[in-house]
Amino acid sequence: MEILSPGSRNVLQMSLTRDEREFASEYLDFTRRLLLDSVTGVGKAELETRKGPFEWTIAECIGHLALAGDLTWQVLHDLLRQPPTPEKAQEVRVRVKQIMVIMTDRSRRLRTLPHLQSAGRFASADNALDHFVRQRDRLIAFAK
Numbered sequence: 686m687e688i689l690s691p692g693s694r695n696v697l698q699m700s701l702t703r704d705e706r707e708f709a710s711e712y713l714d715f716t717r718r719l720l721l722d723s724v725t726g727v728g729k730a731e732l733e734t735r736k737g738p739f740e741w742t743i744a745e746c747i748g749h750l751a752l753a754g755d756l757t758w759q760v761l762h763d764l765l766r767q768p769p770t771p772e773k774a775q776e777v778r779v780r781v782k783q784i785m786v787i788m789t790d791r792s793r794r795l796r797t798l799p800h801l802q803s804a805g806r807f808a809s810a811d812n813a814l815d816h817f818v819r820q821r822d823r824l825i826a827f828a829k
Contacts, residue, residue, distance in 0.1 A: 709828035717821045720750065724814065732810040744810035748803025751817035754824060756801065761827065
């Protein structure tokens with residue numbers, strides 16, 4: 686699956702193969718379960734405690750993931766409203782698996798987009814987690 690053309694910031698029309706759909710749904714489900722398992726038993730105080738002046742709280746990280754899922758959903762729907770553009774295939778510079786590696790690599794810090802910063806966007810960590818679960822389930826169903 687080819688999606689991103691970073692130079693022009695265009696998302697290109699995509700068609701998922703059965704293997705890509707299976708991979709996407711399994712990966713989304715795995716990461717959903719991983720997050721849920723990671724926060725099980727973590728108290729409210731720990732979820733909302735900032736470890737350092739430039740660190741996000743666990744709750745803010747969950748909210749960020751929820752907002753990123755919303756953006757993914759919007760991009761997918763915008764993409765599906767456009768006609769296919771196979772002539773732009775050579776413009777694709779980043780593949781899905783490369784994006785996954787970049788977005789999960791914590792060896793260097795990246796600044797997120799302002800609209801993906803969750804500070805103050807959710808009433809509580811539970812609200813952010815509920816939002817994350819709902820949107821992740823929607824993405825999993827879409828991938829299947």
